[in-house]
Amino acid sequence: MNGAEYSFSEIERKWQSRWDEMGLFNADDSDRREKRYVLCMYPYPSGVLHMGHVINYTIGDVVARYSLLHGFKVLAPMGWDSFGLPAENAAIRTGVHPHRFTEDNIHRMAQQMRRAGWGYDWRREVATSHPDYYRWTQWLFLRFLERDLAFRKSAPVNWCPSCRTVLANEQVKDGGCERCGTAVEQRDMEQWFFRMSAYAQRLLDNHARLEGSWPEPVLKLQKEWIGRSEGARVHFMVAETGDHVPVFTTRPDTLWGVTFMSIAPQHPLVEKLVRGTEHEERVMAAVREMRAASTSEKDIAEREKVGVFTGFHVVNPVNGEQVQLWVANFALMTYGTGAVMAVPAHDQRDFEFARKYGLEIRPVIQSDDGMLDAAAMTEAYVEPGKMVGSGPFDGRRNLDAMADIIGWLADNGLGAAEVNYKLRDWLISRQRYWGAPIPVVYCEACGIVPVPDEDLPVVLPTDVEFSHGAGNPLETSQSFLSTSCPRCGGRARRETDTMDTFVDSSWYFLRYCDPHDEKHVFSSEAAHRWMPVDQYIGGIEHATMHLIYARFFTMVLHDLGLVDFDEPFKRLFCQGMVCKTAYYCPTHKYIPESDVAGGEREGEAIMGGRCKRCGADVTSEMTKISKSKLNIVDPDAMMDRFGADTVRLYMLSDAPPDRMQIWSENGINGAWRTINRLWSLAVEGLEKVAPLGEEPPAVLDEGNREIRRRTHQAIGRVGDAIEGGLQFNTAIARCNELLGLLRARFGEVHPAVLRETLETILKVLSPITPHLCEELWERLGHSASIFTCGWPEADPEVAAEEEIEIPVQVNGKVRARLHVSPDISRAELEQAALNDERVQRYVAGKQVVKVIVVPGRLVNVALKG
């Protein structure tokens, strides 16, 4: 059977415009059916679709179409995270204004998206860089400000002296600016923050409601990020001056083992203490060096512990002892109180520090295996044990005593129970042009004054200069900078900081519900109608950024009375990375596969090849598709060659979608063949198929009964595969099996059975390969779109097996097979097995000890001897 090749380009275009015309993906507010909100994380409009988008948005489209087939009204919107650095960098490089650069990219990417067959309600498209969007971002900022959830404070930040802007931690590479390479400095600057730390406990508590619906690793990452820890605040005091130095500790049981104290280089007390003393020069020099070091997480982790003795001492409140006060680079001003009691015997950090600087190590928790000897210890002892040298608590088990110790501290006015979180307040200030301006002005008389709601949006000015190293372009706009105070009318200066783009993306899913509202950020009715998102789909890299910010925003909006829920995303799915073999030559670094000569193909990789340019041995690795590894695959080129349906099918057919996907030439070819096999079988079937509406007859031969049986089984199994965790690969495998059976039985298939089977395959496959299935559906005589015709119903009677084979084991070895009805009783099955002559041959003359009967499965006869 060799039909004409499937000509995807016309057919895909045809159906894309057909779906547009019929408004298949238009989400209707007045629709009374039950809703499904299917959302994919919107992209930054880079102008080029990459494979990560392809898998993400294909999964979303399949879920949306599957929901349509199940009769839901579906909201599947798309938009643009269109503020951000790349547009501004392009402006500096090429002189093209960020607005134009962004609009061009949006246009180009939207074209690519349509072409992939992803269905969206484009009437609801939003772009965060449009004034009618960022107006409401600013409006929300003002609500945060009113509630004291937005505030200014001084904070240490990464500062690039060449670009004259702050950088996010992820924009710092190896201690330098990712753009110009200049060494990044740490500076204290006044910045805007959102008070996210106030929501730490709630963010944590709500996890209980997300369990089971969110990937477990995401919840775990968030939990670690929030980092709740329980302990006590303990009041230390500087011996020489009487200054109070509270500390936070999770180990009050080790208070009697404190031998020194570490304090953060940024701690204000340091300067206060040493000023004008003999220690000032020495201490402040060391402090300046510590402060100048990079604040990037990675650098901090790898940095050696260093410190300097301040010359001062603190009094340990539990025993009145005086211990040395040290400035240490690992003490963080942003956690706890900025000061740490040091217990080298029972904390690894303190242990290393004490060994380096020759400070005392004093064990106060004894292991059950014997006494700890401070001089012989090679690492801190952190296991539980018995308290010693600990005043009133001597002899107690440390873990059991913990609560009593905290109670004792409180009773004696030495401290109190305290809970701390790692989660910080969210720094939202950026000294950048291409972001939503923070809507406040600085008045010479009134100070910080919010821009009134009716004056929003604060629009980005156009009279700005973009040049490298000039800092924030907004500061070059006189029209923007100088304004009048809304309160007193006097001279005022506008805030030139813009908001982190994560602010924009913390509420975009709400704007989709009511995208054109000019009076409100969104109407409560619209939010109530569509929210929360039923299925959210995106990369796991957003686990602790976007997904925490969006949850925080939703909670605040709930508290403001704008929405009646406080979790935005009911179910979350994180797709896997798309990977491909990359090749590495010692002289030329990463090289494209086309530059690998010789070698042998082993699986996906060419092993033992040489570099075409220099002849050196080439190594290979399987890694995420990226420009820098020269292993990219261009989705557009693939769609040119194979069409959207083939690319979609391939992306979903190989591995479960939350795992790594491997891109290979063979794989995409295989998907293309599958598409063509289905096409040619269906086209051939058109000549034979029963007329529209004809049901299979009641009486059929065994061959046709089996086809029907497998068809009706496939409906359930495909549905289960998709509902039970978006296992598209197994759904596709079920379809392949059915297709294989139909092909093998094509000669004797009854025309009505053929119609039923073909239509079923098309239906269940249509979310994955929509164009192909629509076309064949139409050719089978249907006038309505396949997506409006409902999911097929499986008839349990047709799907039921008529006869099953039961193996009979004698002492664990299969000796016979019985063909029986699936609903045979246990006793009947046992009798049938024992009566079987082949079984009797083995049983003859021996004693039957036990007969294990598993209905529907097997019979095992255990013999003695």
Add this chain to the structure above:
RNA sequence: GCCUGGAUAGCUCAAUUGGUUAGAGCACCGAGCCGAGACCUCGGAUGUCGCAGGUUCAAUUCCUGCUCCAGACACCA
């Protein structure tokens, strides 16, 4: 270092609550088609279910230990 996944055919993955002969796609081999090749169609072979113990009539599946791989976190007191 810690946590979470994973280890099944040459490759990527499946396999109801433990139960028959462990299945798909790709790759491979053979045949058909063809002037030949490619495409296509049909057919075929292939498994110490990571290792070692344990529980059981029965373990790829459950339990324990170990090995290897991947990813995330990593001075938070």
